[in-house]
Amino acid sequence: MTLLSVNNISKTYQKAHKKAVSDISFKVDSGDIVAFLGPNGAGKTTTLKMILNLVSPDEGTIVFDGKNVTSNNLFLLKNTGVLLEGSKNMFWALSPMENFVYWGGQRGLNKKEAEKRGEALLKQFGLLNKKDTSITRLSRGMQQVVGICCAMIAELKLLILDEPTLGLDLNATQIMVKSLKMLSTKGVGILVTTHQMEFAQKVANKILLINHGKLVFSDSVKDSLEKLNEQEVFEVHFSQELTTSEKEGILASCNLTKKADGVYRLSVKPQVSLSHVFKLLSELPINKVQTVTRGLDEIFKHYTGE
Numbered sequence: 111m112t113l114l115s116v117n118n119i120s121k122t123y124q125k126a127h128k129k130a131v132s133d134i135s136f137k138v139d140s141g142d143i144v145a146f147l148g149p150n151g152a153g154k155t156t157t158l159k160m161i162l163n164l165v166s167p168d169e170g171t172i173v174f175d176g177k178n179v180t181s182n183n184l185f186l187l188k189n190t191g192v193l194l195e196g197s198k199n200m201f202w203a204l205s206p207m208e209n210f211v212y213w214g215g216q217r218g219l220n221k222k223e224a225e226k227r228g229e230a231l232l233k234q235f236g237l238l239n240k241k242d243t244s245i246t247r248l249s250r251g252m253q254q255v256v257g258i259c260c261a262m263i264a265e266l267k268l269l270i271l272d273e274p275t276l277g278l279d280l281n282a283t284q285i286m287v288k289s290l291k292m293l294s295t296k297g298v299g300i301l302v303t304t305h306q307m308e309f310a311q312k313v314a315n316k317i318l319l320i321n322h323g324k325l326v327f328s329d330s331v332k333d334s335l336e337k338l339n340e341q342e343v344f345e346v347h348f349s350q351e352l353t354t355s356e357k358e359g360i361l362a363s364c365n366l367t368k369k370a371d372g373v374y375r376l377s378v379k380p381q382v383s384l385s386h387v388f389k390l391l392s393e394l395p396i397n398k399v400q401t402v403t404r405g406l407d408e409i410f411k412h413y414t415g416e
Contacts, residue, residue, distance in 0.1 A: 113299040114138040119160055119170030130156040132323040138299040143290055145314035146303045149414050153323040154303045158272055190268040191261035199260050202245045206256045210263050217264035231259040235285055250277040271302040275309050287313045307407040319413050326413045342378040343402040349395040363387055
């Protein structure tokens with residue numbers, strides 16, 4: 111079931127004469143975890159702000175749970191948890207528990223319910239002993255965890271997280287991945303921006319890639335990785351630099367990319383057998399050969415050049 115539908119939205123910042131987002135469309139279904147990827151300045155945060163009606167789109171519509179919320183986001187906000195970059199969903203002079211009570215109250219929770227949910231969330235992240243500490247006295251990573259907990263304090267239909275891994279250590283990131291997957295099984299739709307390709311690959315079932323304000327790639331994570339790895343790729347360490355004739359011999363069967371002195375990546379061309387490639391390599395001065403499994407970072411580099 112489609113939970114969020116973004117339809118042909120665009121945004122130009124007139125003072126900067128910059129088109130930040132150009133004719134973007136995508137959907138988030140109930141239970142989806144969608145990784146929204148792109149370089150800095152690509153338009154990710156502007157897109158999120160248009161979804162939340164913090165910035166008005168010049169064109170296009172936002173439909174949430176069957177209702178047009180382009181210019182009136184009250185219905186969306188009542189059913190959505192949000193973390194914007196910089197943990198802007200908190201009152202910094204308050205403690206985590208005080209924030210939970212306030213934001214829980216905004217979402218219809220009474221004080222007791224908000225405190226109970228808040229304690230359970232903090233316990234997951236091992237921060238229950240910080241529940242009454244002012245946000246300003248917490249480390250950057252702890253502040254980020256509290257911001258994530260604020261976003262998840264009430265029952266959700268949609269969760270929007272902008273760069274949630276900023277400042278998190280490995281353990282907190284793993285706990286967040288587990289929490290997001292649990293929400294997904296309950297039908298919550300999740301839209302998350304990140305620069306961490308490993309995190310995106312681990313948590314998401316769909317990816318969107320934006321560059322220069324345009325959506326340049328959209329697919330399921332599983333399908334995109336399967337397509338990416340249809341071609342056999344090897345990293346080969348040679349004991350000495352290849353001669354011109356040796357390179358020409360390899361290029362007849364493989365695409366060849368130099369990674370470092372004596373280290374090359376070989377992509378086997380279609381219709382070329384692995385046995386032929388291995389026979390070719392057996393005649394060369396090799397120290398090590400290893401199979402390369404390509405991930406989302408390869409797709410990101412291909413479409414952004416970064």
